[in-house]
Amino acid sequence: MADKQATVYVVDLGASMGASNAGRPGTDLDYALEYLWDRITTTVSNGRKTDTIAVVGFRTDGSDNSLVQNDENYANISVLNPMSQFLMPQIRGLKKLLEPSTTHEGDGVSALVVAIDIIEKYCKKLKYIRNIVFLTNGTGGFDFDGINDIIEQIKEHKINLTVLGVDFDDPEFGFEEKDKSPAKAANEKALKELCDQCDGMYGTIAEALEEIQRPRTKKTRPIHSFRGRLSIGNESINPRSTLLIDVERFPRTMVARPPTASSFALSPEQDPVDGNLQKIRNTRTFQVEDEDAPGKAIDIDREDMAKGYLYGRTIVPISAEDQEIVKFNTETSLKIVGFIPKSGFERPICLSNSNIVVASKANDEAIMALSSFIHALYELDSLAIGRLVTKDDKPPVMIAMAPIIEPEFECLVETQLPFAEDTRQYKFAPLDTVKTTTGKVLDKHRLIPTQELQEAMDDYVDSMNLMNLEGLNDPLLPFAQPEDVFSPVLHRIQQVIRARAIAPDDDGLPDISPVLLNYSTIPQGLDPEEDLDRLRQAADVCLVPTKAKGKKIGRDKPLSGLDVGKLLEERTKSRRIDKNNPVPEFRQMIASVQQREDIQPLVQQMGDIIKDIIRCSVADLQYSRAIECLRVLREDCITFEAFEFYDSFIRELKSFTEADRRDFWSRVRKDKLGLVLPSEDSRSKTTIEESNRLYYGR
Template sequence: MADKEATVYIVDVGMSMGERHHDRAVTDLEWAMQYVWDRITGTVATGRKTAMMGVIGLRTDTTSNELEDDVHFSHISVLSNIKQFLMPDIRKLEEELKPSRTNKGDAISAIILAIQMIITHCKKLKYRRKIVLITNGQGRMSDENLDEIVKRIKEDSIELVVMGTDFDDPEYGYREEDKDPRKAENETLLRTLVEDCDGVYGTFEQAVAELDVPRVKTIKSMASFKGYLQLGNPEEYDSAVRIPVERYYRTYVARPPTASSFVLRSEPGAGKEAESSDTAAAIKESQSADADALTSVRTMRMYQVEDKSAPGGKIDVERDDLAKGYEYGRTAVHISETDENITILETFAGLELMGFIQSDHYDRYMHMSNTSIIIAQRANDKAALALSSFIHALFELECYAVARLVMKENKPPAIVLLAPSIEPDYECLFEVQLPFAEDVRTYRFPPLEKVITVSGKVVTQHRNLPSDDLLDVMDKYVNSMELVDTDEDGNPVETFPIEDSYSPVLHRIDSAVRARAINPNQPIPPPSERLTKFSHPSEDLVQNSKEHLEKLIELADVKKVPPKAKGRKRTREPEKPLSGLDVDALLHQEKRAKISPNNSIPEFKQTLAQAENIEAIKDATKQMMVIVEDQIRHSLGDANYDRVIEELGTMRDELISFEEPASYNQFLGQVKDKLLQEKLGGDRRELWWLIRRNKLGLVVERESDQSKVTDAEAKEFMSAN
């Protein structure tokens, strides 16, 4: 569980904060609020009820606080007590944080008031306490009783953070020229106070510059498995080894926040009707005015079965009345609840060693999962010593262990690989899942370094094989694009560090949501340069590789392929090869008059490509119709069904391209009638089911402008009857 937090922001809204300095386009307050909004919206986004915040306005026009009777606490207003912030609180705060018409107000008194707020709220409970002061240091500040303030801050374990506009910060390397004497005196006072409290003192020059750095969310580790790493069966053998271990994720995909569905809240009278709707129902209400306009929805599912005797031909069934079944061909095999244990393997939780493999015999592409780490059971010195011995043995022998992992009882087993990792102050086993035999996809490709002819002769010099000069230039080009550079001392330095490669989608959505929460009517700012940094190679890499790339293009004879022509196929001029030769004339290719059933698809495409008018297209389509019907009629069972499906798919795509969807729609209608009337060699309903499954239905208007078929008509046409 996350720790409780109580943070109080003290925001200086004095009249001087409304001024612009050092050629900035925004006021000091607007500039500083970039940091404040970033911190507040980041906390609100977590949705944690234990992350609470309060806001104090410094140098306000009015006074509103518990100690307002004391003159030292004048012009200080508590804008929000410590509580969980929601989006309406952000909107309200945005309206209140405007430059005032006075410069009166003591920042030290505001810190005392913030301490009082934290003590009152947190009492003696365990909280992470923090006070953040935002100021330009130009108001009057009292240096009385600073020792008492420091003592109280330390006693209550409060972290004090002071951020100032144009504050001098030697560590960051910023210094403001011609500084006002009072501001310089106040900066010295605040710096001394922060240093005595062991707090944080900084300038907004650094804080605003670092806002572009995406914040990586810290995830509290939770063990995904606790059990025993064992070798042998301890129930049968006394020599079996059992080591208590725990498993934690080392890598896990961080996903962006998901959007939820909301609807506008209706009037009270209409709300009752909405609650009875089958599609959505309100599940909670918000107390804020903004949230009252929206209500979240809950989807509801209805299960129906066909029943001709019922009104509408269907009846509703309860989910509990449904039975489970497994698809077997075109039928479903029912398995009752009492027999469900047949499909469940009886397993017991554990991590059992199966064998070992040399590290150089393992292929990295076998990784099938996220990476986890295996460590010894916490606070178990005996287990830590045993696991350390096992890790060192694997490391010294350069071996990996193969184990069988069952996360929980009766869960499917997984085969995992265990690799040793030894750091100066940390030892563990890296664990990744390995594939079963069914998970491996084997593909064969021709070799890249030789050509094998039909007769079996091996050729090493060929126009399709790279020459030695080409390989040499390619090596130089690849080396010039190396992502590891060297520093002045010759030590390797990564130019693509993994800690700087942030997820663009995750952080872009997060920043867009936070920007919209603060400014609902303003455009969303562009993404940070840090998110787009690795979207293109660096200029140094491009410049270093430019010379080698030009040589590579010259040796490989790379030519630019002309863009693919768009438009109607039947009115488009045929593409000419780069050589300018007439390939058809060289091959003495004659225009095809008849399509062969044995090579129907290529010849159909070729005939359409050579068609000079619409009649030729229609003639080729009629020939394909005859071929398809003949193959259906003479198919022994479903022997020709796959071929027919492929031919129908080709006809559909080609006729859409040639803007003749009506020919396909007409033919498909004829095929359906003949199939359902058993005029194509008997009962061929299975073929119609395959046509529906492969989505080879009528061409609709959204697929081709020449079609007059609507989606509703196409859906009705594809029904079984």
Template sequence: MVSKEATVYIVDCGSTMGERSHGRKQTNLDFTLEYIWDRITATIASGRKTAMAGIVGLRTDGTRNDLDSEDDYAHVTVLQDIGQVLMSHVRRLRNELVVSSTEAGDVISALVVAIQMIVKECKKLKYERKIVLVTDARGPMQTYDLGDIITKLKEDDIKLVVLGVDFDDAEYGFKEEGKDANKAENEAVLKQLCDDCGGTFGTLAQAVDELGIPRVKFTKPVPSYKGFLTLGNPEEYDSAMAIDIERYPKTMAATTPSASKYVVRSDMGDATQSTMTMNGEEAPNGSSDGLAAVKNAMTYQVEDPEAPAGKRDVDRDELSKGYEYGRTAVHISESDRNVTTYETSPGLDIIGFVDKNLYERYLDMSRANLTIAQRSNEKASMALSSFIHALYELDSYAVARIVPKENKEPRAILLAPSIEPDFECLYDIELPFAEDMRSYKFPPLGRVVTVSGKEIKVHRNLPTDDLQEAMSDYVDNMDLAAFGKDDEGAPTEYMPMDETYTPMLHRIHQVIKHRAVFPDTEPPPPYEILTRYSHPPDELIKKAQPALDRVLDAANIKKVPPKARGRRGRKEAPKPLSELDVGALLAQDPKRKHKRIDPKNAIAEFRQLIEKADEDAAVQDACKQLKDIFFDWIRHSVGNSGYGRALEAIRVMRDEMAEMESPAIYNEIMQDLRSKLLAGELGEGRSEMRYLIVVKKLGLIKASEVPGGVSDEQATKWRAAG
């Protein structure tokens, strides 16, 4: 069960927090809020009602707290009581957490108010209690009752975290020069307070710097299987092995948050109406985002000639499930559904063993799980330990069949022993069945064999000795194994596994957090740690450049000239590196500009005509000829047998017209093709051809692709079904 949390953030809003210290472009308060917003939005993202937080403003212009009748608690404002924080609260707090016009307000008094809030909310219940104080320590501080505060923090098990703006921190390597005497004294008092109550004391700069380091989420494991690990059949043989075990996931893949669909509520015009949440419930504290969840309504229709529009609605209960087999829907009734169920019973049965050195790692199919003996079962622990040591000493793995729950499909898994000084277990990974294996044969990379079986040592596809040596040197120069530096400057691994994070996952979280607080500003750049390993270090590239140059020389690498593009309505033929005009060799009677295209060689001859055409009329004639040909292919196609040739002809025409910057010719032909397909003039049941054109992205040429193309709206309208 997830534990309950109660955290109170004390934010110093005094007038001194409006300064910009040590060359920062933002005020000290904005610098502080970077940390506060990150922690609050992380709590909101968890969606847990048991993760509660409260906000206390220190050195505010006003006063509002349960102890405000006493002068010592002036300029301390409870901005948010302890409870679940919602997005509406964040927007309100953003307007309230601003720099005040006063320096009055006692840090210790704010600490007492935070303790009072936690005691009032949590009482004697089991909570994880925490107070986070962020201040520049430049306000007044009364220390006469620190002893009672320390005692209370220890009694209620409240963890205190003090983060100071420009506080000295020897471990972080920061010391503020010319520090104000009052700040230095207050800083020392707060540090001693943290030491006495077992709290955490540090400088805010370090906390902000560490915001970019993703936090690995640890969750309480849930067993995926509880039962027996068997070898043989215990029900028939006394010599069979049966051990009570529990199986848990070792790792879980973190997934990116999915987007949801919302619409602006239509009743937002009346400001006096009760505010509702996205789920249609009453919003807490009268807050609202003005959005409503999109609700999908699904209807089922069948063809009925007597119904309007030829279709009528039917209830879901009147339908039967069909399974797709090729292009045919195979119906299986509910009464016959039990035939499709493979009846199994839960179990983990060992079916064989394999030598550790013979197992191929590419066979792993899933995330890792671990198997331990049943808790508080000494007999099972001893038996499983014996089995683990036997596998370890014999350098073997066990192959097992697992069924986690009744009637679940069986899986084959590999059990590997793991022995540590204080922990023993079996790690398992899913194995493929025969149907999961795909075997492909490729020609060897290190040798060339002729049709007659002769092996050739020297070939253009085989690397020379010089190239092999140059590439080997280049790989050695790009080695990252010892390129990094540890804290003492000694060589170490450049990319430790525990410091590499999924950029997409954590970048999305970063953007969501930022937009939650600042919806109208652009997202910040990605954290440096997310992009650090996306490219090799510049120093290493510079070091390996001579080795790369030797590889280029040995491989005789030449730069391919860019593809020329026509500037006056037609493309220029690229000049081959061999200076051999292949087009002239293949062309038939190149002097004839208006040659008829042979349907048997339509695409090649169309390209030849386009290449030789120097007038718009010749281009239009070639396109018209090709149009008539692929129209004929579609019209006389048996099923979809002719669609492939027609699609290739359309693709070639589209590419040629786009490169010649003449999209109008192609778009006119495609408009004609669409109208004929919809009208059935190219044969009945040819709607699949239009669908394939859309799927292959061969629709109209848009203006965003080539000047003179159609608008996005016209292209979308062309893709529409009717």
């Protein structure tokens, strides 16, 4: 939450703003508006009622402001939007008004006075951040008489003045306009002086535009997520030997999520104001299966439902009273379990975002107590292990806490650790040795790096040292330090929304802002070509052709290397698939065929078995089995380049299910077991539409 804010944008709309300069395709006004719209839409996207905007145009064809009645100096100045929260209607309204006028009349300084007047009247003496942003190309008339009074006013109201000019000179930024007219040069000089005198910002638009490329990060006021006592020991055992410190916990990292989209229904009629989107309401219905009911399910009223859990397949009803028994009662607390050496701590077990723990700010003694805890941890190079309950009756979590000591700030930082149930005991083979089937342990093998490869890797890694590179967004930061990396999705979505908001009729999306892709590729400065070439040669990594991947069927041997193919010969020769063992036998037979023509009868047999399973299935009990056979059939037909047989079978199956096994077909559709697509076999000519027609068609 930030302070209240009022901003007046003063925009030069003189006829000269309609000209194109410096080889830009758009007009000067378009150039200035790029900045204006970015600022305005950023404010809109924050959605705050207390962040208000007014827009004043000068050198406009007409005059529309409260001062012009008494003083004709204020002619050709128009308030385009009074001070208010900006929403879509304001954006649309303003867009229509921001066109170059046909006049050169209108005093820029008077427009500034109008802006000050608006702020004065709107903010009164209240606490506001007051801003005026002045956009011009500096070619019109500026009457600097009495400017000192204006400067006084700006200072008195603590208004932040920003003046941005189209093609203004800015030696610091490194821009200078050639062949500048003397009038413009004089205006620039006077505007710069004005800014200098009231501590304002003065610059050229090109710089401002570069600046807005940099995404803005939103500040969130720290809100505590836990307040309680850090304890060592238990008061009820011995209060004198129990350490208690009042502490609070605040997030240190918290993933900033992009705005979420909601679903709307596209309405057939076009509505110019609300668009053609209609709100959607969700209604829940509840059903239980019932074999006898039509549709095999009946509706249940909410009152007839109880709560329960599944224990395996068993339903365990838990009444409202029993809910209490299931619950694990806890008390808000942060209990220290012990301390561990930092050196052996396995960093990857950290499960969560990080939070900081500080002492209660109104309690000096707690601050000092925690300070001793923080320093002692630091000096012993240890971490504290704690059991944290953030609120009464919340389940406890285990945390590790590390000290942070900065010049003016000390705290503990904490992340959550896994419980016993949260770790998965997956087995992985060692990478430094290979154990053969006979139990021999090898240290030379094609899976183990050779010395040559290891050396090449060592050199390559050494040459890819990032420590000497500076941040790509802020050169003062180290390369890829979190503070220097913007969240790509967050800013991309905001960028896209803002672009679409001001140009709803444009199709497509704007290009990704390059700032967001800064860290997506290997940095320019590092290009150890030689080392990489050496590594590449030593590693000899080869892409496995897609065809080879599937074809291993039928070639594999057991660990002993026994030729099972021979054993299977008797079976495969028969060319009869046992319906009790269809998947293996089909696979073995299709792998053993010599001629393509022999595949077709196998597909035929398999198809018959599948249909048989479906036919004999009580309700959908055997469907999974049939689907499994179908999946294998499809997979192998593709592998053995015989997808045509599958396609013709699946068409046949479709009509087979038509009668009373439609539910089976929906399983086929769900598992995507329809026609073979060109992406699966390049010889296929099936289009997506064709495939969908088979899936969905009647």
